[in-house]
Amino acid sequence: MSKSKRQIELMMTVNRKRRFKVQELADEFGVSKRTILRDLQELSELGVPLYSEVGPHGGYQVVRERVLPPIAFTEGEAVAMFFAVHALRHYSSLPFEAESASALSKFYLHMPGDVRDRIDSMKDRVDFITPTRRGDAPCLSVLLDSAIHRKVLDIKYNSKGEGMSNRLIQPVCIYASNGFWYCTAYCFLRHGFRVFRCDRIREAVYDTTGVEPLDLGDIRLSRREVAKPRELIHLRAKLSRTGVQRCEAELWLAPMLVVDEDGSGVIDTDVPRSDIPFFTEFFIALGNEVILQEPAELKDSIRTRLSELLAYY
Template sequence: MSKAQRLMQLMMAVNRKRQFKVRELAEEFEVSTRTILRDLQELSELGVPLYSEVGPHGGYKVLRERVLPPITFTEVEAVAMFFASHALRHYSSLPFEEESVSALRKFYLHLPGDVRDSIDRMKSRLDFTAPTRRQNAPYLPLLLEAAVAQKVLDITYEPEDRASSQRAIQPVFIYTNQGFWYCSAYCFLRQGYRLFRCDRIRTAVYDTSGLQPLELEPSSSSGWYEEPSVPHSYRIQAKLSRRAVQRCEAEMWISLDIHEDGSGQLDAMVPEEELSFYANFFIGLGTEVIVEQPTELKDEIRQQLSDLAAHYK
């Protein structure tokens, strides 16, 4: 095995291990301990964050922020990876905001010049848009971390039309819709599942009261925000003309059942707090849409139309 191949495999080996000893690596790669020490020094100079501990239980460890080994991409794969990350820039908040910007910059700068030129030409002809929102969700990384680790958070939540409240929650699932981020979580105050809009979470810290977390797992990639049983959500059903379908697909990014003639049916679960938004949007569609349910959405449409009529008296 050449030195270059050994260094590559050694980098992958130390990334897999939480802790290791020089003698173990020497036996694995069938070289002397002195050779492994020199190789580890070279890896350290290349940026692999290694540190050593002395004592009977000592050895080498890799810091949490590990450096991944090089990966080769075809030109088309490189372009696809770039635009997959590039598309995230439209979101005002991301769970890994700084890291995604840094990764995209590194990825772009290390591409061959002709591939960068190709990407630059595509950037003026290809984009992935998302609704622009002014609201930031600064606690997204903490919410995601708590969901993965199944830990309890103490938050201050401020709904649109009610006073803020303190509550303990255990995040289960994080998703984005219409440019907003949502967190489905178990609320210990209400003793049930609740849906929280992440930009309305004013403070969030790990709970220190000793509250025991629950064993909670999302049933599917979408089940936590589409189940009718989730409190404070409504099932919207509406018939849409062909023109209304085109508007919904262009502006709302929601799943529709489209018929052969281009018309369609909307059947989706939405948070209670978003009823006003949907009412306003459907009013803009006029007679191109017929809302079948829920009654609360119909009432909201009537109220908004009444307020609009009163405004022009």
């Protein structure tokens, strides 16, 4: 086996094992301990984070984040990966901000010159538009970690109506929509699922009071899939083609749409009565792209809100 091939396989092996002894690797690869030690030294210089321990129970282990083995990308695949990461630049906050910047730099700097030229020319020809929001979301990483490991967080949340307050929440997921990050979570204060704007979560630390986490493994992204409102009202509205397109951009609303062959559509579903203020603002923003049929309570709310707006003009 050539040295280069052995080192690639050795990188894959140490990433898989995480903890190992030199003699084990020497036996596996059929070389001397000295050769393995030299290979490990070269892998360490390439950035594989190895740590050695002395003693009868010592050996080597991979620390921090593992380094993936080299992956052969075609030119088209490399360009596609570059622009997939490049598209995230419109977000002021990311749960993996430093990692995405590092990955983008590696893709670009290690490409052949002609491929970099192709990317440079494409930057002015293709983009993935996302509204750039001013507010940052500093707690994305801890929210995502809590969702993955099912941990309870103590957060400071600046809600629109109540101002700053402390909440205990258990995140289910985070998602980006229309330039904002949102977190679907179980709120122990409200005893139910809520969707939190991540830029309004100013602090988030792991709970130390001993609140028992819930088993939320089956809960998915949409708030409407997890909410269990006590009082529902029926909502029915007709949408133009433009109205459908604007509603399809809303993650929580898309499952409620019934789209006709001509592109127009209908919303015909039950919604929580407590959401009337939200739907009031939402339908006003749709303008003449929607015809609201019911409920009458929502119609009255829209008329009242429009009258309030007229007073400003």
